[in-house]
Amino acid sequence: MDMAIAQNELRQELGDFSSIICLKAIITGVEEALGDKATAIALISAGRQRGRMLAEKLGLVDKGKEVSLADVTQKVQYALGKEGTRLCVVDKIIQEDEGYKVYTHETVCSAGEPQGSSRQCTFTMGAIQGFLEAFLGKRLRGTQTESTLREGTHDVFEYKILGAVQK
Structure with a gap:
């Protein structure tokens, strides 16, 4: 794993990674305590913060230049995929009108x-x-439109542009 993505080891013997089983137990426990909607809001917010921090750590923020969609896709695939945090595999990103x-x-x-x-x-x-x-320097609103759990071939997320990010 690239040192730009790897954190300093947080635990001396076990390292930085933990099991999906434990993470899912946290999620279901929070859902039980707070309810589905409040948990979803909190998890989306936590994910957004993590994504921003990862982009910053990789030096991809405030570059002051246009970035190609191919470059964005490559960086997301690297940071969140097998070479990075292993959050998911990003197969492709398509730009749409909105x-x-x-x-x-x-x-x-x-x-x-x-x-x-x-x-x-x-x-x-x-x-x-x-x-x-x-x-991208753009504020987005995300929704999940397809799921591998519900006969989809992918988990698909659509992000609508709301405007420029406030600095």
């Missing part, structure tokens, strides 16, 4: 969920949103 559509699979949020589950990929959607916002 924003962007991101196709992912093996999201941490869908892992271990049964087919037909209503689980949404809130943290993953938020992390990609925060990364894109920081990298």
